[in-house]
Amino acid sequence: MSAVAAATLALAACGDAGPATSGSPSRPGPAAGGTEGQDAAAPAPLADPAVALQSIADGLTSPVAMAEAPDGSGRLFVVDQIGLVRVITPEGELLDDPFLDIRDQVVPLDESYDERGLLGLAFHPEYAENGRFFVYYSAPLRPGAPQEWNNTSHLSEYRVTSDPLLADPASERVLMRIDEPQANHAGGTVAFGPDGYLYLSLGDGGGAGDVGVGHPIPGNGQDPGTILGSILRIDVDSGDPYGIPEDNPFATGSGEEEVYAYGFRNPYRFSFDLEGENRLFVGDAGQNLFEEVSIVERGGNYGWRIKEGTHCFDVDNADQVEENCADVGPDGRPLIPPVIEYSHDEVGLVVVGGYVYRGEAMPELEGVYVFGDWSETYERPSGTILAAVPAEGDGLWPWEPVRIASSPDGELGRFLQGFGQDADGEMYVLVKDRAGPVGDTGEVLKLVPPDGSS
Numbered sequence: 211m212s213a214v215a216a217a218t219l220a221l222a223a224c225g226d227a228g229p230a231t232s233g234s235p236s237r238p239g240p241a242a243g244g245t246e247g248q249d250a251a252a253p254a255p256l257a258d259p260a261v262a263l264q265s266i267a268d269g270l271t272s273p274v275a276m277a278e279a280p281d282g283s284g285r286l287f288v289v290d291q292i293g294l295v296r297v298i299t300p301e302g303e304l305l306d307d308p309f310l311d312i313r314d315q316v317v318p319l320d321e322s323y324d325e326r327g328l329l330g331l332a333f334h335p336e337y338a339e340n341g342r343f344f345v346y347y348s349a350p351l352r353p354g355a356p357q358e359w360n361n362t363s364h365l366s367e368y369r370v371t372s373d374p375l376l377a378d379p380a381s382e383r384v385l386m387r388i389d390e391p392q393a394n395h396a397g398g399t400v401a402f403g404p405d406g407y408l409y410l411s412l413g414d415g416g417g418a419g420d421v422g423v424g425h426p427i428p429g430n431g432q433d434p435g436t437i438l439g440s441i442l443r444i445d446v447d448s449g450d451p452y453g454i455p456e457d458n459p460f461a462t463g464s465g466e467e468e469v470y471a472y473g474f475r476n477p478y479r480f481s482f483d484l485e486g487e488n489r490l491f492v493g494d495a496g497q498n499l500f501e502e503v504s505i506v507e508r509g510g511n512y513g514w515r516i517k518e519g520t521h522c523f524d525v526d527n528a529d530q531v532e533e534n535c536a537d538v539g540p541d542g543r544p545l546i547p548p549v550i551e552y553s554h555d556e557v558g559l560v561v562v563g564g565y566v567y568r569g570e571a572m573p574e575l576e577g578v579y580v581f582g583d584w585s586e587t588y589e590r591p592s593g594t595i596l597a598a599v600p601a602e603g604d605g606l607w608p609w610e611p612v613r614i615a616s617s618p619d620g621e622l623g624r625f626l627q628g629f630g631q632d633a634d635g636e637m638y639v640l641v642k643d644r645a646g647p648v649g650d651t652g653e654v655l656k657l658v659p660p661d662g663s664s
Contacts, residue, residue: 391424
């Protein structure tokens with residue numbers, strides 16, 4: 211395994227590691243670009259999609275991920291970026307005592323804005339029997355790492371104690387130590403796929419343009435010989451410290467054996483559809499102009515830094531679309547376009563991947579991919595929830611902004627950090643009011659019908 215990797219909380223869509231200062235883009239209307247017809251099994255086109263938001267838990271600092279333990283208890287576990295995993299009981303109570311507290315192991319965070327921290331959580335499919343779970347977090351730079359680099363991310367396994375509400379902090383087993391060149395673009399989602407393997411998303415190393423320290427030519431995104439800019443796939447039930455699935459695309463050479471797919475800038479949040487073909491949806495944060503969501507397949511090259519979304523990217527002129535570029539990567543594999551794209555002028559600064567809705571409370575959203583955008587600006591919390599309907603063929607999917615019926619102006623009005631989905635397919639949105647990991651404005655909200663019923 212390569213010793214390098216990229217870091218980010220993927221909330222930044224701008225190419226640099228610091229906040230943007232541009233004004234707010236205009237609000238979007240219905241998106242163009244989808245194909246005309248709809249697949250027979252696809253949802254009908256959406257007209258003024260709307261949800262209400264029901265508060266489930268508040269008083270958090272910076273909630274970024276959520277998972278339900280697969281033990282039949284109905285407990286929800288919320289990842290707080292500062293280094294805590296908190297428990298929400300089936301009765302809706304946020305417990306004061308954390309399930310896991312690794313604040314002393316997380317790299318010190320910048321309170322004004324930071325993309326590092328505790329970023330991901332996944333429970334083993336047999337958690338009820340073995341008590342194993344996995345987290346991904348940004349730790350201080352390890353001894354022996356390049357001195358000019360920023361931090362070292364850890365993919366670690368922990369175990370629960372005899373108390374189901376308390377993990378054993380001494381049980382940590384580090385599976386990967388990933389040196390990060392810059393403080394942004396860490397990716398950070400951890401999830402088990404329907405195949406039983408563990409998937410992890412990593413950004414391209416940070417900075418801008420996939421160039422500079424830690425970004426050798428042709429850029430980490432286009433180099434399957436590094437784990438940066440990739441979705442990884444490993445077997446945590448074999449090997450030491452893990453095994454490699456035999457059908458990983460580079461299991462026998464020509465790339466890092468952990469790599470499942472590559473060509474990403476900052477795949478901050480991804481998810482598997484609970485039904486059908488269990489498709490893997492990855493929201494990949496763009497740089498100056500475009501945001502994208504892809505359906506990811508084994509061995510696919512998703513284009514960065516040759517393309518930003520469906521558009522050619524020029525590292526020396528990132529504010530303009532390059533007219534011509536290659537349709538294949540340096541290794542000859544074709545570049546796979548996204549299924550969803552929007553510009554910063556249409557919505558906001560960075561895509562936040564969501565889930566295909568599979569709940570029962572809102573049948574009109576069945577099979578719809580619900581996702582969002584972090585915010586229009588760093589200065590004012592102005593995230594947006596979006597909904598996309600699968601399109602026929604290879605065209606881009608049409609998308610719509612989702613009206614928040616429980617808000618006086620129909621807007622979310624918060625920084626959108628991430629989404630969650632419970633075992634019943636119902637969805638949650640994770641929000642806060644401060645751009646940085648500070649304060650107690652973080653909240654978990656449940657998506658419910660527009661009339662507020664649940």
